[in-house]
Amino acid sequence: MSGQRTSREPVAIVGIGQTKHAAARRDVSLAGLVREAARRALDDAQLSWADVDAVVLGKAPDFFEGVMMPELYLADALGAAGKPVLRVHTAGSVGGSTALVAADLVAARVQRTVLAVAFEKQSESNAMWGLSLPVPFQQPLLAGAGGFFAPHVRAYIRRSGAPGGVGALVAYKDRRNALLNPWAHVHEHGITLERVRSSPMLWDPVRYSETCPSSDGACAVVLTDRAGAARAPHPPAWVHGGAMRSEPTLFAGKDFVSPRAGRDCAAEVYRQAGITDPRRELDVAELYVPFSWYEPMWLENLGFAAEGEGWKLTASGATELGGELPVNPSGGVLSTNPIGASGLIRFAEAALQVRGTAGEHQVDGARKALGHAYGGGAQFFSMWVVGDRPPTT
Amino acid sequence: MTPRDVAVVAFARSDHHGGADGASEPELLLPVLHDALSQAGLAPGEADFTCSGSSDYLAGRPFSFTLTLDSVGAWPPVAESHVETDGAWALYEAWVKILTGRADTALVYAHGKPTTGDLADVLTRQLDPYYLAPLWPDPYALAALQARALIDAGHLDEPPPAEAHAVLPLRAADFPAPVDGAAAVVLAAGDTARRMCDRPAWIRGIDHRIEPQAPGLRDLTDSPSTRLAAERAGAFRAPVDTAELHAPCTAQEVVLRRALRLDRTVTVNPSGGALAADPVMTTGLVRLGEAAARIHRGASGRALAHATSGPCLQHNLVAVLEGEDR
Structure with missing residues (x-):
């Protein structure tokens, strides 16, 4: 690519957290589910909510939980008040896209430490029918x-x-x-x-x-720049x-x-x-x-x-x-x-x-x-x- | 080291007149994408990165954005992403991509067909699903709460008692009628932008911030997230001559004018703003595009563009665009 400065900040992964995944996590709300993964990722990185500059949230169709644009409701639970929250949806690839959008924020030096979170709570609905487009968008064959x-x-x-x-x-x-x-x-x-x-x-x-199961679960990853990686308590992974x-x-x-x-x-x-x-x-x-x-x-x-x-x-x-x-x-x-x-x-x-x-x-x-x-x-x-x-x- | 200079070099939007007369999302988008790409001199699929914004809840089907790739010309395959919100945030993601140096040009687009359902009911599904959504408070009721708070604080006049109210204290004319629509923007870096456009609208700063959702946790007469985003975007470093504000209710424009410290020297919403046409999920990107187009035409030197998402201005994006005197 031509023109001006194109050097990128190296991106390190310093925190990773997951929930226990299950057919139905009836013990937690949507907020409780994403917080469980995010908290574990922050603990892994020995960071607090205040250390996060921005949040990127990914999930597949909103119909799975019946909440339109849930990043709005989840902003508070993810410690994002006063911060940027970007909601990504690229169908089944969205979890990967969420990490890449978060990595770009660090690589572009727009943010220093970014929390990427992705979730689905499929027990809230019937995922098979959530994935089957209704008439008139598609013939009822699938x-x-x-x-x-x-x-x-x-x-x-x-x-x-x-x-x-x-x-x-x-x-x-x-x-x-x-x-x-x-x-x-x-x-x-x-x-x-x-x-x-x-x-x-x-x-x-x-x-x-x-065949894959239908699960409730969330995953969170903390991405940061070279300075953040130098402070990390455990060896990071690098993108x-x-x-x-x-x-x-x-x-x-x-x-x-x-x-x-x-x-x-x-x-x-x-x-x-x-x-x-x-x-x-x-x-x-x-x-x-x-x-x-x-x-x-x-x-x-x-x-x-x-x-x-x-x-x-x-x-x-x-x-x-x-x-x-x-x-x-x-x-x-x-x-x-x-x-x-x-x-x-x-x-x-x-x-x-x-x-x-x-x-x-x-x-x-x-x-x-x-x-x-x-x-x-x-x-x-x-x-x-x-x-x-x-x-x- | 200075970051890359990125500009809006092209903007197109559909004519907004109510429903889309049976047009599908790809049909709505195709002429708009063609227009924007032509302005920039790009062939379909030629942009280094593509990013769009839309919502499945307006379309009434999951993965509604996937079929719009038919309008993009995504063959051979393209580097592409999508945000499930207003296209203004797709522009933000594309801006970040160009800053990484992995792209020099980006096509950004948005589409919304709010007339296919009952928008007031649909937007209640954005609310806290456990404590607020079950009450089905629609955006008109929530905006009225905000207007009442503004009246109580002395920032808004009590409406004349004789007038018919849509929802006290607001009249039907305080809200836009939902329309279907699409919009597209082309971003480019540095000299590429100068080649594509006589007077590029340079993005001097862009930032967005969110607030907690619960109305009871917020001072509805203020928009601290808008103010913070504006500070981070450098909006207060020099006066702007134009502001395009995304206020889907007249009372919300009052909140935004105060948060952004816009005085009478600033031309606000010369495009007519969200009140003139509100193609939901597209309206914010249209504000950015309209502000840029005004710079392209030489009618503005420094403009502010704002986009919002969520109930009562919960999530706000502010960009500062400038023309360059050569």
Whole structure:
């Protein structure tokens, strides 16, 4: 880009907090839910509400809770009185976009310390119908996100020639990983591959155990500048690259299996982070996988595997915790899905890994990690790469 | 180090006349986006960054903003974001993006179709869902509370008793009629802006601040968030000749004039303001665009633009725009 000063402030992640995610958090209000995550992030950074200069709030459609523009009502609970509050909504990718908008505020030196919060309290409504557009906007043919995405999974299987059982492997892995993550929603003790394979078929070929749950939950991240990072009590994670890409929902020639917006977004993030071989240079990836088969699909879309080869990477065990490229050691969206927060949880889990603070699901020696989110009709993408060292460029 | 200079180089808005006559959001937007991009000499999809503002609650469907990408020409894919509020905040996000150096140009747009539902009922859903929203106090009732507080404090005259009131002490003429509409702005940095526009409207400062929502926690006769945003935007460093204020009620303009210390030398709302046309979620971006267009035309040297969100001026954005004498 031309003209004037374009040097950016390096952005550090110094605080991360999550709620315990559950099907219904009836013990807290909306305000209580976001505060729980925000308070934990501030405690992690050893900061108080007064240390925060601005708040960025993300969530998916307001119809999920029945509150229009809830940042207005939540401003007080988030300690934001007298501060800027920016409300982001980019469909399912919004959690990631929330982190990126917050990072830009620091990178542009508009603010020094920013609190990014994302949440969804899906028990307040029926999310499946909240995601199904009413007549007259759409013909009444689809039920929920699974109805939209299952045909694209079938297209992937046909195109790649993948054997039928790969999706179950992903679900079996992610649900076992979730047992190592105390915040995860679904803790399926005693899970077996056979149990995944014999669970009810919901949207062929996606079975019940290969589907994300509907969760109440929130996630919060504190981002700050170099000076803030120097004061941080724990080692920060650093943002090495971040980007968003969007394309229309439907058009002739759209590739739903491997959308170009996803490929372009990954290429831009890798360019910023100086990554030329993502499979070798990234130690762990937190990918937005709401239905099991999206793991091999995204592995290809993101350049971890050649086209048609993603399922082989999954089937080889490379994406398991302890494998060559662990994917979703947190248990992923398959185990926890407060939709508006799911992207920020991916971004936060990537940061936890490079800080070395992921607990039982820590990937040994993780130094660079990818956080990924997508939304809409596989059309909105947001990603970041984080590292344990400040960026050199 | 000095931050990058960013300017509004183009502005377009739809003609506001009631309902959109069955036009969808993309149909409402397409001519407006075309107009703004043409002014800046940009092809569809050519801006480095795109950001929009809108609300699902006006459209009555989730993800209502997704289909507007059809009007943007988002193929090949574009770097894009969306705020679930007035487009003025989309402009703020785009301004930040340009400051990071990751973009030189940005397309900002907003759309709103408040006539598709009962706006008074819809806006009650913005309120605290546990303690206030169940009472369904609409924006007219809340604005009337604010007007009553202003009268009690001596900042507003008691209305003549003979007049018909919409909601005491306010008349129907104190509120705008909701209209459907869309608006678009192009932002550009430095020399790019100078190439695109003879007289760019340079953003000398922009800031926004929020207050607690509960009306009982606030002094409704004042707007400390507007004053703070104006201070941070540098509005008080030199006098402005023009102010475009987003006041969806006459009494709220009184609050804003006081908070912004606007005297009689300032031309307020030469565009007609929010009272002349209130395409909800677009009205704030229109204020920024109208102030910029006045600078483009040479009718203003230094203008203030304001946008608001939430009940009784809860969340306020202030920008200071300047022309450059060459």
